[in-house]
Structure formats: structure tokens, C-alpha cells
Amino acid sequence: MRSILLVFLVTTIVTTSPPAQTTEGAAWILLYHHVSNTTPEATSITPEMFDEHLDFLARNEYRVVSLSEVVTRLVSDELDSRSVAITFDDAYKSVYTQAFPRLRERRWPFTIFVNTDAVDRKSNAYVSWAQLREMEQAGGSIGNHSRSHAHLAAHRANESSEQWRARVSADIVHARQRLAAELEQPLALFAYPYGEFTPELTALVRSLGYRAFGQQSGPLGWGVAELAIPRIPLAHGFADLASLSEKLRTRHLPVRVLQPASPVLQPNAAAPTLELQIATGPFDLSQLACYVSNQGRAKLNWRADEPRVVQVKATRALPVGRSKYTCTAPATNAPGVYYWYSHLWLQPQPDGSWYDG
Ligand SMILES: [Zn+2]
Structure with a gap:
């Protein structure tokens, strides 16, 4: 018995392969901003389409659960493939006027x-603290999206790592203090402004006691990083029922990112190479396909010297701003189901400064 255990430990230590997938469970976190006909299309869903989403979830017997429950299931490896959580970023007014009545009626x-x-600025575009309290008492929960909504991953000119850390930490802690002062029970959950994160930022957010969410699309599943949890943005162009239905048929493709360590590219960088090691699971790797935002398919190069390691590369340089590589592979045991992993890239401006918006 002891020798078997020893062999297992040695194997675990020396192997470079990720372990086999332990569960096929999944969950999905939906991400909305405005629910309105009159706000910018890129971050809006119409109230009518939002109704259709809620009807779709009910009709197909998804369980709409709290974000806390989904996170608990994720970290305890108990995802049940029926749970959906609904999130809104930025606390826009229409979340109170349009989304809240519909969710309250369903008790979701x-x-x-x-x-x-x-x-705090009491802008008309945003909800008030009183409205947030009302929603908190009626089934809503509130998380931290920073004080400033700045590009937190960006360093200012001539800013040292220590100065960056102090500035960004103060921003997030100020938001935590305001939420704690105004609300009953704010969550220890953080959503990165613009969905932008780097290893430096995820480490800081972790040190403040948070788990955190991006805006890279994808399901939750075994192996998802707790500091870069994907959500499914549903807005203009991607908000129809076919898109929603497709996303709810995804499972997490369990990968280990071998390189690069950071999503931030050099100014004027060539198309980046993403090297992934893919765990085993019930999907067909021979049909792996990767796509680049606004470009189409990426080139794939399977390493001959390393099992299940693939290099993914766009055909053209990525534009300034955020881009994604999204890799999918069809399930071998469920028709129409795709395993999915989406990877974030951040391309600064040619002069090295961060972009706006
Ligand atoms: Zn935001």
C-alpha cells in the first residue's frame, strides 16, 4: 500500500501533464450591462430580449442560482450542469428599472x-445606494467592481510596481469600504473593470481576499482559475436566443497555459503565440479549432515533442485593445456540445500607453 502511494506521489510530482478531468459538470455566468433600448448597443440588451432570455432559462429548466452558490460549487467541484448565475456590471439605472422587476417577479x-x-457621484445614469439596498433585500447581491473603473492592470508613466500596487489596492479597498458602509452583506467577489487582468493584478486581488471574474466568454468547469472566472457577455450581436443556447451547450476545455504568462503584449507586437497543454476529457482534440476575435481561424501547431501541447497563433497582429483567442473541441459523448476555452490579450498603443475604453 505504501509503495503504491509513493509511486503515485512521485508520478504526480514528476509529470508535466495536467491530470485528467475529474468531472463533466458545468455552470454558466451570464454578464449584462444595460437592459435598455436607448443605451449603447455594444453593452446593451433590449428589455424584450432580456425577457426572452429569462423565458428560455425557465423553459429549459435551468436553475438560476446566486453567484455565491456557483462559486461554491466551482471550488468544491460540485457543478451540476444546470446552474446559471445572472450578473450585471456597472450598476446602470436600467438594472433597477428594467431587470430588477423581472427578476423579482420570478424570485431569481x-x-x-x-x-x-x-x-457616490449620484449620476442619473446609475442606481442609487437606496436602490442597491432595495435590490439587496429582494434577492440581489452586490460585488466589488473597483472605485474608479480604471484600467487597473495599466501602470502609469514611471510608476514602480510598489506604487502601482499601493494605488490599485487603495482603489479596490475604498470600494470595499463604501460597499460595506452602504449595504448589508457585500460579496467577497470582484469583477475586473473591462474584464482586464494580469498575473500582477490577480495576485493583488487574491491578497485582498477576493475571487474574481473576467469578461472572457466561457463556462465554468473543473480547472477554471478562481481569479479569472469566465462569464458570458450577452449584448448586441451576441444576445439572440441562438447565441444564448449555444453558450449554454459549452463545457470548460481544461487547459494549462504554458506561455505566455501575461496577456499584455509589447507595443506593435506581432501576432502572439499561445501555448496550451490540454487535459484529457470526453472531447475530440483532432477537431480542435481556435478563433481570433474579428479575424477568423487561428493557425495551430501541435508540438511533436510534448503530448497534447498546441501552439495557437493569429494570422495577423492583434489590434490595440482587447482581443481573444477562443478554442473549441466537440464533445465525444453529447452531440452539439463544445468544450470551450477563451484567452484574453491586451495590446497597448504603439507608444506603450494604455488605450481608452
Ligand atoms: Zn464595468
């Missing part, structure tokens, strides 16, 4: 990630 939980300065 939801989460709002609040950038606190926007609420």
Missing part, C-alpha cells in the same frame, strides 16, 4: 458589480 437571484464612485 442576481448580482451587481458596482464601481462605487459612479454611485
